[in-house]
Amino acid sequence: MKNFTWWNPTIVLFGRGTVLQLADQLEAAGVESVLLLYGGKAIFKNGVYTQVADALTKKGIAFPELGGVRPNPRIDKVREAVARIKASPVDAIVPVGGGSVFDSAKAVAAGACYDGDPWDFFEGREVERALPIFGVLTASATSSEVNGIAVVSNPEKEAKTSMNSPLLYPRVSAIDPSFQFSLPETQTVYGGIDIMAHVLERVLDGDEGVELVDEQGYALLRSMTRLIPDLLEEPEDYDARAEYAWAGSLAHNGALSCGRAARGDFSSHKLGHSLSLLFDVPHGASLSVMMPAWARYLCKRHPAPFARLAEAVFDVFDGSEEERAVEGIDLLEDFFRSVGAPTTLRELNIGEADIARLAANASARGNFGVLKSLDANDVLEIYKLAY
Known part of the structure; x- marks a missing residue:
């Protein structure tokens, strides 16, 4: 075996009802407002949105929302989210979804703390600061809930590539397997x-x-x-x-x-x-x-x-x-x-x-x-x- 350093700072809350524990973690971190980021209508149909919203509301945490993250996530949605945060700042990001939503949240977390275009991070720019991420996983696939990697597409440049930074590991990820019962x-x-x-x-x-x-x-x-x-x-x-x-x-x-x-x-x-x-x-x-x-x-x-x-x-x-x-x-x-x-x-x-x-x-x-x-x-x- 070659020398290595393995470091994974993400706290994983695994099992039924862990959204409530995620809200506790947000409260303990002093978070008062988050951007709630998600994809389509699935989280409304399966009740996940209601559980997350109720948990945040009980802790008095404001959660402006942005939906519409696509599978094979795109940089235009990242830019839209960054613009929202810069116009109305939040303390953290709460992605509710699978890898596409988590990947987008990471790019948003870095972009919100940067004056340039968030695509710069996918072309080699180092992440210097990022908002914390407290995620709710609804579809397992990419491990984005426990790593610092994000993959995003830029159709205009015909590029799909990744960014990677220790600052992009979610601080906490809640994984409730029952949220995945209704997956197609x-x-x-x-x-x-x-x-x-x-x-x-x-x-x-x-x-x-x-x-x-x-x-x-x-x-x-x-x-x-x-x-x-x-x-x-x-x-x-x-x-x-x-x-x-x-x-x-x-x-x-x-x-x-x-x-x-x-x-x-x-x-x-x-x-x-x-x-x-x-x-x-x-x-x-x-x-x-x-x-x-x-x-x-x-x-x-x-x-x-x-x-x-x-x-x-x-x-x-x-x-x-x-x-x-x-x-x-x-x-x-x-x-x-x-x-x-x-x-x-x-x-x-x-x-x-x-x-x-x-x-x-x-x-x-x-x-x-x-x-x-x-x-x-x-x-x-x-x-x-x-x-």
Whole structure:
């Protein structure tokens, strides 16, 4: 294992009724007003909005609101929220939603304390100050509730990229699994695939010195292959929802990167970002298509991590290392397909003529990748495999 520093300052309040504890935390921090940030109408239909509003009201905390955060969140909504806060300051931000809302809240938290355009943070500007975030998670997928990362799209620049700062970790995150009972099936599937992708991008990075950490990742992957089908069968199974939600937080809170030479190989995410940006593909669907294609492209040259995946997650022990690697990828793709996720660009209505545009967008910022540094030609070939 390589030297590492692991630090995660987020207080997680996990379980039923934890919104009330979140309000206690806000009161203890001396917060008198917050921007309540959310997405669409779901939190009104499932009663989450009422619980949050009641908890804030009982503590005397004012909560001006801003809704309309989209999946694949955009910088224009961030700018709108920043302008609202600058016109009428608040002490903190309370995102109520999934990763898109939490990611937007982080960009808003930094932008509210900065005189320039918040997109500057996605082009490398360091965050110097940020408002505190006290979040309520309603959909597990990105681990944004327990990390300092935000991913936002800028359609005008045809860019979807991330910012990352220790100042952007939520101070407190409330995770009530019962809030996820009413999620649409596709959101459970795509969120689960995102959770799996965060793990896969660690265990498949080719690092040989982190067997303990990899074993933790394999356990999470095995659990997700059980939990996603279980939740499709019984969406209000609290224990399954709780395990799913906690797996979501564990997958991308930094612990699986400990001791690695790199923090993981996020090539599949980068390839998927171009799909989401250019064609508004749901994030999880972009990953169910691009991760198997990326794996097939690399497995013959780098079979070891894929063979280990096949053994540890799918009980594949027969055949050569390369044969096990290929079978493991086949089984991963089969699992995605079995829960209703797409595995080809054609299923996303992406035409063969669109592949060159996707490759150009994904390659625009130069090479990327850990297991292999992918150049523009590599990227083009991977999109072709995904077709």
